[in-house]
Amino acid sequence: MIKTIIEPFKIKSVEPIYFNTREEREAILTKANYNAFTIDAKDVLIDLLTDSGTSAMSSNQWAGIMLGDESYAGSTSFYKFEAAVVDITGMPIVIPTHQGRAAEKILFSIVGGPGKCFISNTLFDTTRANIEYSGAEGIDILCAEGKQPTVPAPFKGNMDIEKLKQLITEKGAENISMVIMTVTNNSGGGQPVSMANIRTVSAICKEHHIPFFIDACRFAENSYFIKLREEGYAHKSVLDIANELFSYADGCTMSAKKDAFANIGGFLALRNPELAVHCRNLLVITEGFPTYGGLAGRDLEAIAIGLREVLDENYLQYRIRSIEYLTNKLIAAGVPVMQPAGGHAVYLDAKAFLSHIPVEQYPGQALVCALYTEGGIRSVEIGSLMFGKYDSDGKLIPAAMELVRLAIPRRVYTQSHIDYVAEVIIEVFEHRDSIKGLMITEEAPLLRHFTAKLVLAK
């Protein structure tokens, strides 16, 4: 008999969650200007805003915190961190940063700038913002199947190879700062990229002397999907698969707040020593000395341990299964959800879920608000509030998809929490016709979704 895939851990320390009523949540939401980022964490029952920095650390990681060497230079913890990154990526140069975006900022300040462009399967929001802030342009060329939320395919994070070739001809290789492959594709549904796609993109980049980088936040989840779905990888270890994946790249940026189970941290890993000199020069003025880069020794220690723990296949099996479990419950109830399940989150297709709300009234954000009011669940819109632009007449240019992401923190919630989440979503789905759209009253020029204020549309 096939047995339930259980949480591969037992609980040593617990943290309370707080309950409130629907009336209280309605008042909280109004006060928060219909923006879930401005709701206080204490007012959230199940927090699926992000899987970033929200992981439960293991007893080994907590033990590592006590071993943290806080020496300013040459800390023992740095060498453990460096060894873990080198073992996984095979890249000899490891630069610690306080988050993934700090690694991006340093790298793009050097290789970006006006007239340059960056090509990706899909750039994450901070990645795109750092590219645009440097004056460069970010271009997403996701494969066609990746843009159809409810049509299943094994590798919906793949890059469109034909478009890549076209863009190189159009833009000129010398104007392309780099090609960045995001694994898994966070903004595109946490969908994996195949090894074949990575290999082909890498070969094209080599031929045109364009640097090829990996945005590696969820490299272990992506590697596990390759093991499950790509021919020839079933018998390889996840570490071997990760090694091969990184072997095709010139460098990578990573947020340790994702697959490294850390609450803070990131890094930049490189092969090119000249580029590393420039990066370290910026590092010392923005982050810190090269052996700590904006992190405490104890953080470096926790990341070093987390990077090895995430390769445990019992963990990855449970991780991927828990996302699939929620996705399948929603599919069974007829809820429009991204298929197949991604690696770290469940994505609701808000355009189909709230088909009566036009994109100009942000159906994704309306759904985020409804899930909070109904069940105290916090999620995030990944659609036109996050990625929408305006044309010269001030008319909204909508995002390709209107998604709501329910990101599952690693090792934090149990199956009954997830059952509750499914019940709330299904309840909202049954009453979807009563949900109203929203309009923006205030917004920032970059990353507006973090601080935008909204009201109910008339």
Ligand SMILES: *Cc1c(COP(=O)(O)O)cnc(C)c1O
């Ligand atoms: C989280 C994330 C980043 C940025 O990392 P931070 O640690 O949040 O700064 C970059 N790319 C992807 C794909 C991410 O998921």
